[in-house]
C-alpha cells in the first residue's frame with residue numbers, strides 16, 4: 001500500500017465557496033427546504049429551487065462569511081448549506097462537490113504538504129484553516145464515512 005499524499009493546491013476560503021458552472025453551492029431552499037442551487041451568472045448570483053420554483057438574485061460582490069459557525073451559510077444569501085452533517089461531535093459541512101472532494105483528499109492523506117506559495121492572510125490556504133478535529137487521525141474513519149454520506153446527497 002502506498003501512502004497517500006495531500007498536495008495543497010491554491011484553493012482558499014473565497015474560491016472554494018464560489019459556485020462554478022458545473023459545481024453550484026448546494027443549499028436548503030428558504031421556502032420549502034428542498035435542495036436548491038446557488039449559481040454564479042456574470043456578476044450576479046442566483047438561488048433557484050427546482051422543487052418549488054423559488055428564485056432570488058443579487059450582486060455577487062456582496063458576501064458574508066461565518067466560517068466558525070456549525071452551518072456557515074452559502075456566503076451570498078445567508079441560507080443553510082445542504083451538505084451538513086454531525087460528525088465526531090462536530091459539524092461537518094461543505095459548500096459543493098469540490099469542497100467535499102478537497103476534504104476527502106485532505107483527511108485521507110497520511111502526508112500533507114503545505115503550499116509554500118500561500119503566505120498572506122487573504123490567500124491563506126483552506127488547509128491551514130481547517131479545524132483541529134478534522135486533522136486528528138483518530139477521527140479519520142468517522143470523517144471519511146460522513147463525507148461519503150454527504151457525497152451521496154450531492
Ligand SMILES: [Zn+2]
Pocket residue numbers: 029030031032033034036049050051052053054
Ligand atoms: Zn423550494
